[in-house]
Amino acid sequence: EAGVAQSPRYKIIEKRQSVAFWCNPISGHATLYWYQQILGQGPKLLIQFQNNGVVDDSQLPKDRFSAERLKGVDSTLKIQPAKLEDSAVYLCASSLTRGTGGLDEQFFGPGTRLTVL
């Protein structure tokens, strides 16, 4: 079974520029997550989609970050304009979400490492 795919793996931009990240979840997974992991910290949830609807975007800085999940499959996360403090690894994860109870395991992609200069 193929894992969660993300691209690009690395990106270097200057502050005030824009950047976009792409995620392809595991086939059949209904829920998709974007996390921000700053160096030395645990991942922080930015946004959660179930199919193509937003479930939780309470920690997304909406003045500069946006995300969409068209047709309930792939997703893109955009930052415009970028700030120095946005330097981090952006992780995408997906989960099956059967709705039958129990842990809905999240599977993570390798992440995109963003450096803002």
Next chain:
Amino acid sequence: QKEVEQDPGPLSVPEGAIVSLNCTYSNSAFQYFMWYRQYSRKGPELLMYTYSSGNKEDGRFTAQVDKSSKYISLFIRDSQPSDSATYLCAMTPGNNRLAFGKGNQVVVIP
């Protein structure tokens, strides 16, 4: 007070030693307690999880949860150089919203 506290200090141990990691938390609603392993330049992968209080063993790994103390632990017996990674605790009430600790970088020295 942060929801999940994990002392982020690095840990270096000789091969074969026991590694002990722990986290504390403040949210009584947490029901699932997880340990993720993250190798350098990779995403986290679920190592093991426990539902509610109790112990769980999987090979050389043991997870313990004490809900009365809001304290969870991970033990790695007979540590190997391949165990060198960052270990993150994570918790959720069951709604998929994970709260992570900061992680511990573990280095097992051959």
